[in-house]
Amino acid sequence: MNGYKLVYILLVNILIIILFNWLFYGQLSHLLLQQLEIIISANLVIYAIQISCTYYLLQTERYIVTEPLQRKPILSAFGAMILVHILTAISIFSFSSPRLLSDPLWRMELFLVRFFLYILPAAFIEEFLFRYFPYRYSESLEPLVPFPLFFCITILFALVHIPANIFQYNLATETILKYVCIDFGIGLSLLMIYMLTKNLIFTVLCNALNQEPLFLFDSPYNYQSFYASIFLVSVVWALFNLRNKRKSVAFS
DSSP: OOHHHHHHHHHHHHHHHHHHHHHTOSHHHHHHTTSHHHHHHHHHHHHHHHHHHHHHHHGGGTHHHHGGGSHHHHHHHHHHHHHHHHHHHHHHHHHOOOEEOSOHHHHHHHHHHHIIIIIHHHHHHHHIIIIIHHHHHHTTSOTTTHHHHHHHHHHHHHHTTHHIIIIISOOOHHHHHHHHHHHHHHHHHHHHHHHHHOOHHHHHHHHHHHHSOOOOEEOTTHHHHHHHHHHHHHHHHHHHHHHHHHHHHHHO
C-alpha cells in the first residue's frame, strides 16, 4: 500500500463519518438515537458504506483485507481473549470480594446485541483504518520513519471522534478536549497491542471490549484487571512471536 492510497482511504472515511454525524444533528435526531434499534440500523448503514468505499479504493490491493481474517489468527485471537478474561476474573477475585450484578441474563442479552451489531463492526473498521493499513504502508518505509507516521495516525484517530461528540452528544468544549486526550491514549494502547501481537483480530476485540465491556460482577478493579490482563497477554504473545522468528531465521 502506498502513501497516497492510505491518505485517500482515510480522508474518504473521515468525510463519511463527519457527514453521518452531521445528519444526526438536532433535537429530533437525539430523540431517535435514544432507541437501540435505530442506533444499530443507522450505524450498520454507515458501516456498509465505509466498507464498500474502502474496498473499492483498495483496487488491486484488496487481498490485504483478507490476510488478517485467516483461520489461525482468528482462533489465536479468541483464545487469547478467553485467557484475558480468565486472568481478569482471577485478579478481581484476588483483590476484592465482588458481588454478582442484578439481572445478569438481561445484561448478557443486551451486551450480545450491542456488541455484535454495533460495537464490533465499528472496531473492525477503526482497526483496519488506523492500525492495519498504516502498518502495511510502514513496511515499505525506512526503519525510523513509521514512528512519526503512527503518531500522526493516532492523533487522527483521536480527532475523528470529535464529530460524534459535537453533533450527537453536544458536549462542551472542555469535555471534547478531555475525550480527545482519552482517545489518543486509547489509540496508542491499541497500536501497542497490535505491534506486540501482530494480530488484528485480537486488537479489534480489545477495541470493542473497551467500548462495551461485559462485567457481571461489581468490583472496583474491573477495568484495571482487564487492562492489565490484556497487557500481560500481549507481552507474552510478543515473546512467543520473537522466539518463533528467531527459530525461523536459525533454520533458514
